Amino acid sequence: MAQQLWLLRHGDAEPHGARDDASRKLTEKGEAQARAAGVALASLGLEFDSVLTSPRVRARETARLACESFGSSDVEPIDALSGGFAREDALEVLAGREPDARVLLVGHEPDFSQLVQDLAGGRADVKKGGVAALRVARGAGELLLLLRPADLALMARAAS
Numbered sequence: 001m002a003q004q005l006w007l008l009r010h011g012d013a014e015p016h017g018a019r020d021d022a023s024r025k026l027t028e029k030g031e032a033q034a035r036a037a038g039v040a041l042a043s044l045g046l047e048f049d050s051v052l053t054s055p056r057v058r059a060r061e062t063a064r065l066a067c068e069s070f071g072s073s074d075v076e077p078i079d080a081l082s083g084g085f086a087r088e089d090a091l092e093v094l095a096g097r098e099p100d101a102r103v104l105l106v107g108h109e110p111d112f113s114q115l116v117q118d119l120a121g122g123r124a125d126v127k128k129g130g131v132a133a134l135r136v137a138r139g140a141g142e143l144l145l146l147l148r149p150a151d152l153a154l155m156a157r158a159a160s
Contacts, residue, residue, distance in 0.1 A: 001100040002137040004144070005090055005119075006048070007112045008037055008066060008104060011129040011149075013058040022082075026061045033129025033149045034062040036156040038069030040147070041104075041131070043159035048072060049097065053106040054081035062129075063106040081107040087118040094136060116143060 011030030018024060026034065047070070053063040055077040063075045080089045085107055093103060105112075109126060116124040116132050119141030126132050129149035134141040147155075 002135045003094045003097060003099065004102040005094070005115075005134045005136055005141070006041070006046070006102065006104045007115065007126060007132045007134070008041075008062065008106045009109060009112055009126045009128055009130050010034075010054070010056075010059040010062040010106060011037075011065075013128075022056045024056070024058050026058050026065075030058065030062070030129065031065060033152070034065035035069065036149065036153045037062075037129060037131055038066030039159050040152040040155035041066065042070040043155055046070065046102065048104045049101045051075045051104045051106070052078050052081060052093065054083075054108060055079060056082055056108070059106045059108065063104075066104075066106070075106075081105060081111075083108060083111065085111040085115065087115060090115055090119065090136070091139060116141075116146075 011033035012027045014024045053059050053075050112126040113124050119134055120143040124146050127148050131147045133144040135144055
């Protein structure tokens with residue numbers, strides 16, 4: 001089995017200029033997106049070896065709310081996810097982990113869409129509150145799924 005990277009883009013956040021960018025919080029819509037993503041991921045029976053998040057407030061809030069649904073409270077902020085997270089960073093995150101490790105990353109655009117392209121070779125648009133999953137082996141990836149927030153909300157309702 002190959003390693004997996006699951007990418008959760010932070011939910012809808014306060015507008016730019018509401019406060020400094022690193023301190024922008026989720027809106028009510030963003031909180032609902034984060035909870036729905038967590039319920040949807042839990043409904044898939046996923047277990048994550050680790051959850052890493054951008055230290056920016058909106059990403060940390062998304063990680064916390066999503067993780068409530070699958071019982072993980074061990075969320076580690078890493079600066080690389082704050083902006084400019086690239087293929088090399090993703091491979092470094094996976095280095096030294098078990099061959100079947102599954103890692104959830106919570107972060108930002110345009111990093112996640114670019115990461116999908118750089119690892120899997122296909123264009124993707126990871127929406128706010130959306131999820132992409134990649135199987136990664138020998139430095140290359142395969143896109144496993146791409147879910148929009150509306151898809152995750154439907155999955156969450158079906159799971160309730």
